Amino acid sequence: MPPKKKLRLVDLLATEPDSKLALHLIRKWSWGLYSATEVSVLAREALADQKVLLEKVGAPANFASRSLEMLANIGSQGSITKNIYTHTNTNTLIHTHTLNQTNKQTNNIHWVQNEIGVWYGGSDGLIVVSHQACMLTMLAAIYYRFWGIRQFQNLFSLRPLCGLRSLSLERSLSRM
């Protein structure tokens, strides 16, 4: 099997970004204000918006920004393609099976909250909630799974680090 092609944020600068948002995201990343994960997540959301709009006006989807598409495909460490999302527009809350599988393989799983308040699970193949409407339901599910209000508060009172909230999912799952 050929090795996975590595795509890194710095490689994107071979051409000038065709999107102001892409430029903004790369700028924030380069000064350490956004992580590669966050850049990827935000680019993915913006790209989804663009595609919906294009579909409404009857234009082909490949009219969407190429820069955003490339950013959306960046992995959590900026080196592995497509390892943040496996599905889009899914309303799955938490895919327990996938979580457990991932849990065995890697300890680099993070919980991330982006600016619009949607929660995502970390890296390889993790299912995420990409629909804002599911936020309350998801929080309720998490609350239900955690056996006490204190753990729930602990989970959500973590201070942001470089714009991100992170928590080892491995530890969280062990409390479930």
Next chain:
Amino acid sequence: MRVTKPQPGEVTVQDVNVALFLPHEMLSFLHTAEPAAFTSKLIGDESPKDFWKELEARKDPRLDGHPMKDRERWREFSIPIAWHGDGVPCLGKGGKNTKSFEVYSWSSILSSGNSLSTKIYCWGYFGDNKDGEVSLVPVWQKVMWSLDWAHRGVWPNCDEHGTPYPPRSLEAKRAGTPLAGGYFLTLYTFKQDLDHLAREYGLADYRSNYPCELCGAHKLLAAWGMNFNNFNAGADWMSTIRTAAEWNASHPAPHPLFQWPWITCLNIEPDEAHALHLGVSQHTLGSVLWLLVYSCDRLDGSPQQNLDTVWAAIRDEYRRLKSPTQITGLKLSSFHDPNKPYAEFPCLHIKAAETKDLVEPLRAVWERYRSPGEEDHGFISNMFEFLCAMQSILHIHRKKALLPRPAALDFRNACRSFLREYSKLANSADAERVLLFATVPKHHWVWHMGDRGMLINPRKSCCLLDEDYIGRLKEVVASCAHGTALHVIQAKVAEQYRVGFWITTKFGV
């Protein structure tokens, strides 16, 4: 370099690849790829020709025997640069395992603007990776080689070891061609805090008995005339200001940055942020607050009540003066230990910019509550007047590389007058056996700052901008540190900085 966590079987001290942004390449890149950024970053609003002509007219000793003067039209093409070095705690902050990242960057003296639009990163490393001064020699050798060719203004014809490039190589083909259309960089000033001066450059330590690199002043009580805190006109140490030749003779093996004979102690600039705002002003404001809270006749409440009254008055003055950087609260513990108010010298611990903008409001508050009849209170009023004059001169001419001559003279006089008034207060406090108005080596550096004001605008050698810059780099370092060995972080930082620099240069801040 020392590797903190070597792989099994590997030794601790290893050769490590260090990422450098070579100044001569940056100069060439900016001139050829981003001409607009070249002008804004390096030339600024001032003409190099006017700058150098004025310095010649003022008989700047740093120009004596400078090799660039042998070149034709050097005044038009020479860009004076300031070199800045400082450490910033990035990892494990607050504990004993704090790891500081030493950052070296440079900027043109002629340009003005914010930190990202004016400063250019050169290299950095974690202090924990340093294995003695020797371990950094190859890096400094390369940096100095680059600065040398940036000073010559042409592409190099040999590498840092003096080995000529192979024929037909790209380096050989472009060797000797101009880097930036004739423009070249001239290393002219060094900016840093006093700690960095001693720790990294191996120069006089401000904690030692001989705290000053620029003159022969010392802390020994035997010779009062040479004492570093004797600011009487005509004190003996004032006639011992070192010349370049004297300094070179006394430093046979200096730091690599000082290896050229025309780079000496004369190029070390006293820093306004650390010497004035974080040093002298903080001691002054701390002592004045102490007097207001504990021994002011017109404030007869408890210390906390007095402080509340003073703080309310300061807030009124903030509003009246529209001070840009305001503190949000003032506690007794901000300037001394309230449980032992007589046990130590008061010193107000706030940020440099906050200190700068608190001087004028506190002066007004002091005038409101002082006792008109007391001699010492008159000294304090005078001292405030001179301190405000110093700040005002620097603020009015903040964008100029050189202070106009009358302003430079006023600034020097204000510095000296301030220090004399401060000395009177310190002596008076000593006589009354009260710990007030501490005199520290930074007062001595303020004297030198006033003296140097004729040769460069002290605001241009102020580290406030540089502190902001290393604060931004701290974020980059922190974002690169996750899961990365300590000695590799600097390479990741450079890679990420490259992107940020390119975007900032091309699209603006």
